[in-house]
Amino acid sequence: MARAIWSGYINFGLVSVPVGLYSATQEHEIDFHQFQKGTSDRIRYKRVNERTGREVPFEKIVKGHDVGGGEYVIVEPDELDDIAPGKSRSLEIDTFVDLDEIDPMHFQKSYYLAPSDSENASSYALLRDALAKTNRAGIAKFVMRGKEYLATIRADDRVLVLETMFFADEIRDPDEELGSLPRKSGAGKQLSMAVDLIEAMSGEWKPAAYQDIYTERVKELVKSKHQGKEVVYSEEEPQATNPTDLVAALRASVEQARKNRSSRTQKTAAKKTTGKKATTKKAATKKTAAGKKTAAGKKTAAGKKTAAKKPAAKKPARKKAA
The missing domain is CATH 1.20.5 (Single alpha-helices involved in coiled-coils or other helix-helix interfaces)
Structure with missing residues (x-):
């Protein structure tokens, strides 16, 4: 069984459920090291004092926040630990909301929640089933690895899933970030045809139907280069559709x-x-075979029966002596 990366309690009302937190996803990226081009020399990163040029051990490094004008406020790790909320390892549910009301943009990363012990499994199941029945998610906050997270707790079949979320002020305003965006399209015919295209291309969501083609190609590239072969992919870049041809x-x-x-x-x-x-x-085929077998069985039985009914041959009578 996997090892929990966080453990604590889900609290809602006066109920506390001991749980462990586990990663629900894993990425399959290919790791690369850095080398100086034309050599087999690895590139390494060091923590170096920019004034002395000397390497600094990790335990002697502290954090500093830039307050402007080249001035920094230095903060020790212990000071950050002292002000961290939720030291009681608590997932305190503040409210329950309709799951459909949450904008997916708020979701960050998925984790599984599992009961920490068998004695409290019934409390875990009760919360899971109640969330599934009401289609609601619990909104909570908790601290993990020195950071406070906003999270939703929802039911997914037999397991509770925790989704870490972005706070509202962490989501950028598209109008401020992207500038002028197009208004509603006024072309009725084009919009109608675009809707028809979406309907024609609609289908069921099947996650397994989608594969990471790029990663597979990277693996093939590495394998081929290791074998001294060359791999060439030629794909045309897409071009924007001319509005007149839309x-x-x-x-x-x-x-x-x-x-x-x-x-x-x-x-x-x-x-x-x-x-x-x-x-x-x-x-x-099974029926035919059974029929043949039955017919053969009847024939054999009938043969035996006929043989049993056949009268015995009479012996010739002996003549009496004169």
Whole structure:
């Protein structure tokens, strides 16, 4: 079993549930080291005093906040620990909200919550099932690794999931960051065709259908270079659609999407039909074999029965002596 990266209590009302926090996701990036080009010399980073040029050990490094004018306020690690809230290892649920009301932009990273001991598993299950039934999420705050997090606690099948969240002031205003953005499109025909395209391309969400192609290509590149081979990928860069060609592009896209959907539907139907035929043929084969076996059994039994009914041959009578 995985090791908990945080442990504490979920508190809601007067109920406390002991839980452990576990990573729910893992990335599959390929690690690279840095080298000086043309050599096999590794590049290393050192913590160096910029005035003396000497390396400084980690335990002698403290943090400083820039307050302007080249002045810094130095803060010791112990001072940060003393003011950290939630030292009681508490996930205090402040309120419950409808899960659908939360903008996904607020979500940061997912974790699993599991009961810390079997004695309190029923309390864990009770909270999980109640959240699932009401489609609500508990909003809480907690401290982990020297940082306070805002979090939601929600039910996902048999497990409670904690999502760390961005605070409201951590989300940037798009108007301030991006400047002028387009207003609503007034083109009714184009909008209608764009809606048709979205509908034609709509389907069920199947996470397993999506693979990290780039990482696979990086693995192939590394493997090929290790074997002395060369890998070349040639893909054209996409180009922006000319506004004058937008209607034609939308119309062609809708037709192509409908063809693709029809093709997928036919393939699915063919697979189902093939599966049904195979099942029917298998059942018929079993039935035929059973019929042959039964017929043979009856024939043998009948043969034995006929032999039993066959009258015995009469012996010739002996003549009496004169």
